[in-house]
Amino acid sequence: MAINLKPVDVAVVGLGAAGGVAVLPLARAGxxxxxxxxxxxxxxxKDFKPDEIHNNVRGxxxxxxxxxxxxxxxxxxxxxxxxxxxxxxxxxxxxxTSIHYHAQSWRLKPxxxxxxxxxxxxxxxxxxxxxxxxxxxxxxxxxxEQYYDIVEHEIGVSGKAGxxxxxxxxxGNVYEGPRQREYPMPPxxxxxxxxxxxxxxxxxxxxxxxxPSAINSQPYRGRAACAYHGYCxxxxxxxxxxxxxxxxxIPEAQKTKNLTVFDKxxxxxxxxxxxxxxxxxLYIREGKEYFQPAKVVLVSSYTYENTRLLLLSKSxxxxxxxxxxxGQVGKHYFGHWDAQAGVGVTALFPMDVNTWYGAMxxxxxxxxxxxxxxxxxxxxxxxxxxxxxxxxxxxxxxxASMLTFGRAPAWGSKWKQFVHENAGRFTGSYxxxxxxxxxxxxxxxxxxxxxxxxxxxxxxxxxxxxxxxRAAIYAQNKMEEWYRAAGAIEVVKGQPFGPAxxxxxxxxxxxxxxxxxxxxxxWGFSHEAPNLGMxxxxxxxxxxxxxxxxxxxxxxxxxxxxxxxxxKSIAG
Amino acid sequence: MPPDEISRRAVIVSAAIIPVAAITATAxxxxxxxxxxxxxxxxxxxxxxxxxxxxGPSASESGVPVYINRALGDYLAGEKAAFIEGxxxxxxxxxxxxxxxxxxxxxxxxxxxLTSMDNGxxxxxxxxxxxxxxxxxxALEGMFGDPYYGGNKNFAGWDLIKYPGPRLATSQDDQKMGxxxxxxxxxxxxxxxxx
Numbered sequence: 181m182a183i184n185l186k187p188v189d190v191a192v193v194g195l196g197a198a199g200g201v202a203v204l205p206l207a208r209a210g211x212x213x214x215x216x217x218x219x220x221x222x223x224x225x226k227d228f229k230p231d232e233i234h235n236n237v238r239g240x241x242x243x244x245x246x247x248x249x250x251x252x253x254x255x256x257x258x259x260x261x262x263x264x265x266x267x268x269x270x271x272x273x274x275x276x277t278s279i280h281y282h283a284q285s286w287r288l289k290p291x292x293x294x295x296x297x298x299x300x301x302x303x304x305x306x307x308x309x310x311x312x313x314x315x316x317x318x319x320x321x322x323x324x325e326q327y328y329d330i331v332e333h334e335i336g337v338s339g340k341a342g343x344x345x346x347x348x349x350x351x352g353n354v355y356e357g358p359r360q361r362e363y364p365m366p367p368x369x370x371x372x373x374x375x376x377x378x379x380x381x382x383x384x385x386x387x388x389x390x391x392p393s394a395i396n397s398q399p400y401r402g403r404a405a406c407a408y409h410g411y412c413x414x415x416x417x418x419x420x421x422x423x424x425x426x427x428x429x430i431p432e433a434q435k436t437k438n439l440t441v442f443d444k445x446x447x448x449x450x451x452x453x454x455x456x457x458x459x460x461x462l463y464i465r466e467g468k469e470y471f472q473p474a475k476v477v478l479v480s481s482y483t484y485e486n487t488r489l490l491l492l493s494k495s496x497x498x499x500x501x502x503x504x505x506x507g508q509v510g511k512h513y514f515g516h517w518d519a520q521a522g523v524g525v526t527a528l529f530p531m532d533v534n535t536w537y538g539a540m541x542x543x544x545x546x547x548x549x550x551x552x553x554x555x556x557x558x559x560x561x562x563x564x565x566x567x568x569x570x571x572x573x574x575x576x577x578x579x580a581s582m583l584t585f586g587r588a589p590a591w592g593s594k595w596k597q598f599v600h601e602n603a604g605r606f607t608g609s610y611x612x613x614x615x616x617x618x619x620x621x622x623x624x625x626x627x628x629x630x631x632x633x634x635x636x637x638x639x640x641x642x643x644x645x646x647x648x649x650r651a652a653i654y655a656q657n658k659m660e661e662w663y664r665a666a667g668a669i670e671v672v673k674g675q676p677f678g679p680a681x682x683x684x685x686x687x688x689x690x691x692x693x694x695x696x697x698x699x700x701x702x703w704g705f706s707h708e709a710p711n712l713g714m715x716x717x718x719x720x721x722x723x724x725x726x727x728x729x730x731x732x733x734x735x736x737x738x739x740x741x742x743x744x745x746x747x748k749s750i751a752g
Numbered sequence: 753m754p755p756d757e758i759s760r761r762a763v764i765v766s767a768a769i770i771p772v773a774a775i776t777a778t779a780x781x782x783x784x785x786x787x788x789x790x791x792x793x794x795x796x797x798x799x800x801x802x803x804x805x806x807x808g809p810s811a812s813e814s815g816v817p818v819y820i821n822r823a824l825g826d827y828l829a830g831e832k833a834a835f836i837e838g839x840x841x842x843x844x845x846x847x848x849x850x851x852x853x854x855x856x857x858x859x860x861x862x863x864x865x866l867t868s869m870d871n872g873x874x875x876x877x878x879x880x881x882x883x884x885x886x887x888x889x890x891a892l893e894g895m896f897g898d899p900y901y902g903g904n905k906n907f908a909g910w911d912l913i914k915y916p917g918p919r920l921a922t923s924q925d926d927q928k929m930g931x932x933x934x935x936x937x938x939x940x941x942x943x944x945x946x947x
Contacts, residue, residue: 230918231940233897238827372929407921418920534929536915537922572927576896576915581889590870591801591888592863596912600807603913 182471188214191474193447196276198715199480200425201733202740207438209744219243219272220443228416232575235415241280242271250631256643269683275426279416282541285337285394286726287328290321290357291553309647312616318693318702321357327734335423336400339363339392355548365397373533374545380666393542394423410537410573456497458712475751480715484638487623487688503706510623512687515679517613522677523652525609525659527668532604538572550658551725562647564614566655567725579603585670613652615723644678652676686720704739785824793839796855798891819894819903838883900941907937
């Protein structure tokens with residue numbers, strides 16, 4: 181029998197980038213919150229090393245690796261046999277993947293929230309991606325702006341505004357939506373390489389700017405500034421300059437005494453009563469099963485696990501999974517077309533560019549003219565595009581594994597000579613393509629593969645799409661133009677094939693006004709179970725051409741604030 | 753959820769926890785994964801990937817076989833059997849086509865065999881290409897990874913590609929172009945690393 185725990189007001193499932201933010205407004209409002217996390221606390225001095233084998237080769241910046249035992253299966257079409265991936269892209273820890281992410285912290289564009297209606301208005305419905313289930317979001321950029329602002333200041337984001345209340349500043353991103361005020365910190369420092377690329381972009385008439393990032397460019401709220409040591413990718417920050425939720429909003433919430441963190445606690449089911457309301461969650465900790473009663477449950481366990489938990493939580497009222505009486509849980513899933521999806525571009529320069537040290541994408545320079553609907557798509561056959569980013573940080577094993585551009589063999593003395601000369605002369609770029617949901621891209625439970633508890637793992641069905649392929653290739657050509665303008669002597673473009681398992685995945689519990697096609701309403705609460713809220717990328721209806729975390733966090737804050745303000749009507 | 757379902761799950765959970773502890777215990781042992789014969793094949797193999805020349809020492813002089821041997825004994829224990837099979841198939845290929853052990857062949861003949869494995873034409877060795885790529889990848893990890901793991905002895909790998917070392921903090925000068933950065937010869941784990 182499960183051990184019954186003392187009831188709380190809100191149970192938050194997963195204390196990562198989204199759940200770790202939501203706990204703060206809840207705790208400040210005086211609600212008693214149980215933060216239930218499968219991983220545990222990490223220690224920067226012990227766990228975060230400048231060690232490529234630990235961080236990148238073995239992926240060990242993680243604690244209780246629950247995720248590794250429930251890696252989703254993947255297939256590119258509903259007819260294909262799904263195979264289990266080799267690694268899970270996410271991790272379990274207090275702070276979650278905000279510990280080892282690249283920390284680029286973007287606001288989505290106003291267009292991202294109404295891509296469907298804007299496309300129809302500007303180009304006609306024929307340009308909508310064929311087979312897509314694209315809808316406008318039920319929330320606009322302007323409605324979300326105040327929450328972006330709150331989160332940028334609460335966690336600490338470094339950047340340069342390009343549009344303050346309609347006043348444009350070319351030192352920032354002039355294509356961003358209007359913001360009420362400047363970032364709390366200036367961007368991370370520049371470098372010779374970034375300056376070189378900046379100048380090249382200007383020579384093309386483009387408007388380069390420094391990436392916004394949740395990394396301190398200067399000391400902020402008692403935490404240190406970035407040390408630029410070059411082990412940000414898949415590593416935690418040894419000086420706590422990366423503003424992971426375990427160093428920011430979670431400890432802030434603990435100060436109120438209203439948040440209790442239950443670590444190493446693996447949630448297995450969300451329990452619902454005969455009236456369709458949720459009553460709490462079941463979790464396993466060190467071999468024992470507990471029931472945590474709660475008046476409201478917020479699920480923030482990442483896109484794959486959000487969907488899986490709902491589908492596994494069957495009951496009398498929800499025979500096909502919690503909040504799934506409309507058959508929408510798992511639908512409208514999509515992954516981000518980015519460098520991991522074959523969209524990256526690599527270049528070789530005739531001189532050392534010295535990008536060894538740095539802070540990954542956060543110490544980067546970005547071009548936004550070829551993303552979203554910034555340019556005219558008439559006659560192009562696709563909507564969207566990609567942001568282009570080149571950056572600082574390169575690790576030695578990855579550097580020695582560089583492409584040889586047909587100039588040398590891949591081993592032996594001639595190869596040694598090649599990497600001796602060129603390991604310091606190549607750079608990569610990160611192209612994030614606007615990606616959309618389709619009728620045949622979805623999540624469900626795998627019919628065969630199970631986790632150690634005997635529960636099916638998540639199955640991902642997501643194949644290549646013409647719209648995204650065209651947009652990615654268009655953006656790759658722009659990236660090549662940029663590299664050539666900077667003097668690159670070789671440029672190699674990836675073959676866009678579409679995303680597999682990824683840290684940028686969306687949908688499955690999409691947000692929208694129509695309960696026939698969406699799982700949650702405009703506030704993030706279930707259309708069916710009124711005291712169940714969903715947080716994270718699983719509620720997104722479009723990806724934007726940039727990293728999702730800040731938007732997840734702004735939405736998480738908004739959902740939590742809405743709950744606190746409407747406590748009686750939601751908690752009942 | 754009915755109570756019987758809950759208790760069934762609790763039993764499964766208790767059972768599932770034991771193997772995890774066992775795996776952790778195995779990971780802390782540093783047994784030798786490869787025999788001396790297998791290590792000899794491995795050294796000959798990785799020394800053709802990263803030979804000794806005017807640019808610096810060979811893979812085996814830099815501890816690459818130590819790295820691979822240790823990894824196969826702990827973190828990569830799951831692929832030890834397949835790796836040994838690949839090493840032995842490489843030696844068998846040499847004995848079959850060159851009438852000698854792989855390690856006893858001239859460098860030119862070793863290169864010819866490795867090339868046939870690399871391009872998938874090695875006679876009677878079906879997984880040659882996959883094994884070649886895996887062994888090459890592990891050689892790079894050993895040569896260019898932190899010396900803590902047994903390879904990259906005397907920082908030979910980092911010096912070869914001019915990686916300036918894992919400093920804990922860097923200045924804007926450390927990110928300048930066209931300037932030689934003084935190498936920082938330290939392991940992330942201090943001086944007490946694996947040699």
